[in-house]
Amino acid sequence: MTTNDAAVQVRDLRKTYGQKNAVDGVSFDIRPGETFALLGPNGAGKSTTIEILEGYRSRTGGEVSVLGTDPAKGGLDWKARLGIVLQSTGETGLVTVAEQLRHFAGFYQNPRDVDEVIAAVGLEPQAKTRIAKLSGGQQRRVDVALGIIGRPELLFLDEPTTGFDPEARRQFWQVIRGLKAEGTTILLTTHYLDEAAQLADRAGVIAGGRLVDIGGIDEIGGADARVPLVRWRDRDGVLREERTDEPGRVVASVVASLGSEPADLEVIRPSLEDIYLQLVRSVDAAAQPEEVLA
């Protein structure tokens, strides 16, 4: 495989702070046009990885190529092809939404239309409001708008919807789907697993600085993790559960044996969140002795 095939190529990436391995041998590729979610608990190494790819941090070891360039050597032309939505910002916000976007649009060769971007992130009523006067969620939408104003080939979204209400998140997902349809490559980190399931084509799970799993959104965790679970209360009121590929048959046999409607009957298909939690827990359990010291 050559470097140019992938929008992002990461090989054996390492980052050490003193004795601590924040990122410990992570490898993955992101294909052009793909949306890739990087999942993992706080402190797992997600943000360190993404900031190395964005060119903000140096790496201790490994090979990294972002749009064919080593981020440690990326110049202004390279930055012009990226869109970066950082995890947190606390700027003074003395300019209005429209002023800020118009100003940033001027940094790029072929920016998106300012009014269209404002409309896309749902801030039309606030276009002439100073950013400092917006709510946290609205300010976050300004961050997203600034990330896409330059028509990036590759968009980094580091926990983009933190602080959004459910409606705003769904609106945001529409914006991202629009970008995907235009062929934008997206690297997303998020704590909302439903968000990853909605938006991403593939996901990687990072825990303790290592990539513990990587694959399509409907493959991650392996086939076994997706086996449906049937749960009900037996005659004595005890909660019972059974993993099965034939939940209908199990439910039928439970009804037959009880002779009545079972209490609290559920058939659960594990969500991405259930699978993710299982993955992360198994890593935690394995790494316990060392992690306590860190």
Add this chain to the structure above:
Amino acid sequence: MSMATLGASRIGYETKTYFRSPDTLFFTFLFPFVMLAIFTAAFSAQGEVGPPGSQVSVGAYYLPGMIAAGILLTGVQNLAVDIAMEKSNGTLKRLGGTPLSPISYFLGKIGQVFVTGTLQAGLLILAGWLVLGIELPTEPEKWFTFGWVFVLGLVTCALVGIALSALPRSGKSATAVVIPMVLLLQFISGVYLQWNMLPSWLQDIASLFPLKWIAQGMRYVFLPEGWETLEQNGSWNLPGVAIALGIWLVVGLVLSRVTFRWIRRDA
């Protein structure tokens, strides 16, 4: 977009935000006006000051000092605090992820200092002339000197401010680190206290820093002949003004170049 076009766009943006931040506006733009008013009101009862035959009103004496203080505040205090804040609140990190060149960023900062510094000096002179009835120099040579001392002083102070912004550990501590230095300098450089009343050892210390030289140049412009007897060595020493400011310009440029980062690396 060329660096110059973007620099011009940054100047507009920086100037707009400068006038929208009340703290900065008061402590770096309006402060010399307030001090000029207070000193004039407080000491006017003493009558005219200065060597016999060259006496001027208290307001006329303080005007050049306040113009010099304005240059220092607009350059050093404004930029040192502003850039330290931008570093800590994520503004610089965001800009560092865009194709904006650091050169355009600094053109914006220095341009903002020029726009607001010129406005400040112009309004101070206008206020002195209209409100305090101060007689302004008429010789073209004096205004030429005003021009180069002003420009050289402002560029030097802007660069020193950029260099100094690397010092505060956080945005919150920026004002606490920067303002005392700037204030102290104003007291020992002949801005608030009459220069010739300071002991010579203090004058020697003040001579190590740029403000004393800017104030000296401005006194040459605005005070009548005869006042040079109250300067060090009894002379205006304009070549000394140029040399001292030139050295600080180079120091500021080198330190800015060496210390500036879009983000605190690996912090």
